[in-house]
Amino acid sequence: MKIIVAIKQVPERDAPVCIDAAGKWIEESDLQFAMNESDAHALEEALQLKEKHGGEVIVLSAGPERVATTIREALAKGADRAIHIICDDLQKRDALGLARLLAATAKSENPDLVLTGLQSEDLGFGQTGVILAELLGLPHATLILHIEKTDSGIEVKRELEEGWFQNIQLPLPAVVTMQSGGNKLRYATLMGIKRAKTKELRQIPAIELGVASEPTVLLEKISWPQKQKATQMITGSAKDAAATLVAKLKTEVHVL
Amino acid sequence: MSGILVVAEQRAGRISRISWEALAAAHRLGDARTVTAVVLGAETETPAAELAAKISGKVLRVEHGLLTPYTADGYIIALQQVIEREEPACVIFPHTYQVRDYAPALAARFAQVLISDVIAISEDRVFIRPLMQGRLNGSYRKSSSGICFVSVQAGAFPAETVIAGAATVELFAPVMDAAQLRTRPGEPYRAAAQTVDLGSAQIIVGVGRGIKSQENLPIVQELAAALGGEVAASRPICDAGWLPMEFQVGSSGHTVAPKLYIAAGISGAIQHLVGMKGSQCIVAINKDPDAPIFEIADYGIVGDLMEVVPALTAAVKEARQ
Numbered sequence: 088m089k090i091i092v093a094i095k096q097v098p099e100r101d102a103p104v105c106i107d108a109a110g111k112w113i114e115e116s117d118l119q120f121a122m123n124e125s126d127a128h129a130l131e132e133a134l135q136l137k138e139k140h141g142g143e144v145i146v147l148s149a150g151p152e153r154v155a156t157t158i159r160e161a162l163a164k165g166a167d168r169a170i171h172i173i174c175d176d177l178q179k180r181d182a183l184g185l186a187r188l189l190a191a192t193a194k195s196e197n198p199d200l201v202l203t204g205l206q207s208e209d210l211g212f213g214q215t216g217v218i219l220a221e222l223l224g225l226p227h228a229t230l231i232l233h234i235e236k237t238d239s240g241i242e243v244k245r246e247l248e249e250g251w252f253q254n255i256q257l258p259l260p261a262v263v264t265m266q267s268g269g270n271k272l273r274y275a276t277l278m279g280i281k282r283a284k285t286k287e288l289r290q291i292p293a294i295e296l297g298v299a300s301e302p303t304v305l306l307e308k309i310s311w312p313q314k315q316k317a318t319q320m321i322t323g324s325a326k327d328a329a330a331t332l333v334a335k336l337k338t339e340v341h342v343l
Numbered sequence: 344m345s346g347i348l349v350v351a352e353q354r355a356g357r358i359s360r361i362s363w364e365a366l367a368a369a370h371r372l373g374d375a376r377t378v379t380a381v382v383l384g385a386e387t388e389t390p391a392a393e394l395a396a397k398i399s400g401k402v403l404r405v406e407h408g409l410l411t412p413y414t415a416d417g418y419i420i421a422l423q424q425v426i427e428r429e430e431p432a433c434v435i436f437p438h439t440y441q442v443r444d445y446a447p448a449l450a451a452r453f454a455q456v457l458i459s460d461v462i463a464i465s466e467d468r469v470f471i472r473p474l475m476q477g478r479l480n481g482s483y484r485k486s487s488s489g490i491c492f493v494s495v496q497a498g499a500f501p502a503e504t505v506i507a508g509a510a511t512v513e514l515f516a517p518v519m520d521a522a523q524l525r526t527r528p529g530e531p532y533r534a535a536a537q538t539v540d541l542g543s544a545q546i547i548v549g550v551g552r553g554i555k556s557q558e559n560l561p562i563v564q565e566l567a568a569a570l571g572g573e574v575a576a577s578r579p580i581c582d583a584g585w586l587p588m589e590f591q592v593g594s595s596g597h598t599v600a601p602k603l604y605i606a607a608g609i610s611g612a613i614q615h616l617v618g619m620k621g622s623q624c625i626v627a628i629n630k631d632p633d634a635p636i637f638e639i640a641d642y643g644i645v646g647d648l649m650e651v652v653p654a655l656t657a658a659v660k661e662a663r664q
Contacts, residue, residue: 182457186451211476217443218456228526251531252532252534253528302486303455303456305483305485309474310482320637321643321644325647325653329658336626340624342546
């Protein structure tokens with residue numbers, strides 16, 4: 088199976104964020120970046136499918152130069168080669184604009200399967216994979232925990248709401264977006280990290296792909312959420328705060 | 344182009360609460376009489392009647408044998424025909440797992456992007472949605488002509504405001520055939536027998552990433568026991584296998600509304616908040632003062648849960664003596 092895994096580099100989960108001077112995005116200069124979590128699960132699923140059935144895993148990512156570190160991490164974990172769409176204006180493109188970049192590149196590879204995470208941890212649109220399927224003219228499934236190869240294609244385990252699941256059969260080629268938690272992520276080995284340095288990492292400037300970059304929706308500004316409730320902040324040592332809270336739960340909330 | 348389409352969904356044979364919320368969002372965007380509620384399926388008479396009694400515009404029954412069970416292909420084909428027929432200015436969806444599965448592709452078919460997960464709409468059609476796992480809000484505006492596709496987050500718009508009714512009901516049969524449906528969905532199933540009943544618990548202690556390791560879980564279990572409540576968890580705890588999936592609260596787990604919900608070490612990603620924000624009283628304990636959980640908390644303690652939770656357990660025990 089030839090599998091493309093589309094991954095995104097996002098700010099590290101616990102990184103402190105602040106709004107930039109223009110008020111349109113977060114200040115990126117001091118941020119640490121990491122592989123988007125559900126994309127990491129998509130990569131893991133691809134590596135497991137390759138180990139079982141053979142084939143090739145190609146990592147695909149769009150973004151500025153710094154994205155290369157996340158791509159190298161994916162290669163160190165076992166991906167065979169990578170394509171980096173060099174693009175400094177990712178913030179200005181919407182989900183359709185990004186999917187167009189990925190689709191133009193994926194198409195030329197003729198993959199059997201395209202995997203990606205269900206949503207990014209920064210923008211959280213949760214749409215890139217589904218739009219990619221539409222642009223490639225392929226069937227898709229979303230929120231998938233596990234993929235099994237069958238004689239006629241694949242069978243996937245889909246997560247539904249409130250603890251329900253469903254199995255779906257798809258022909259290949261197909262696009263699948265992975266939910267986190269369905270598989271256990273591996274660490275890169277020292278040997279893997281060494282090998283990654285010699286693996287092919289092809290860079291394609293976004294402009295060469297000739298796709299429309301005019302967004303249909305615009306992020307005008309970002310802001311801190313307004314408080315929905317008047318929160319009483321309780322201060323003091325752990326012991327004092329606990330005693331104050333218990334008193335309030337008794338007299339104000341009447342649950343004790 | 345005018346009018347607003349709202350795609351309604353059913354749950355357990357009734358129009359789901361979030362569908363009414365999507366209708367409330369539509370009323371915010373335009374005249375209620377220009378709102379058309381759409382319901383899809385093999386049989387749509389009952390849900391259409393339920394909708395017609397509460398809205399003043401139109402209900403469109405989109406009926407075809409191939410629309411039950413749900414497939415993305417089927418819904419995209421049918422709704423593309425509905426949109427071409429109705430020519431709406433705006434299409435609003437409830438932000439459910441099903442919508443996330445097909446609406447982005449449907450919008451792309453019209454060269455548009457779905458503005459997903461919207462939590463508020465301001466007067467001049469600016470759509471607010473969470474960014475960075477709920478730590479920030481983003482204000483989005485459409486920058487091109489064409490249909491505006493929007494999905495609304497659970498609990499963001501007041502379902503109770505959708506009351507006035509006697510809509511006209513129309514039937515529409517989309518043209519589609521079985522060969523166009525490329526995926527074969529199986530019957531939904533539940534993983535394992537449920538041993539914990541979070542739905543009826545009066546007090547819940549929710550635990551998140553802040554607990555750091557599985558070995559630390561007893562400290563929250565002891566607090567829950569002292570309070571006579573249950574332990575629940577955010578997704579990462581269940582993903583890591585530290586607690587079974589049935590303990591999970593949030594969009595992929597349980598929705599709970601106890602008298603008291605104590606969130607310990609839970610930062611408050613939107614996926615968790617939708618599962619517990621209906622709780623009568625929310626206490627947040629987190630070391631990050633900017634954690635979004637504090638925005639919906641009634642009481643907040645900024646501190647290390649490893650210190651605060653045991654102190655709280657001791658204080659509860661003392662109070663109960």
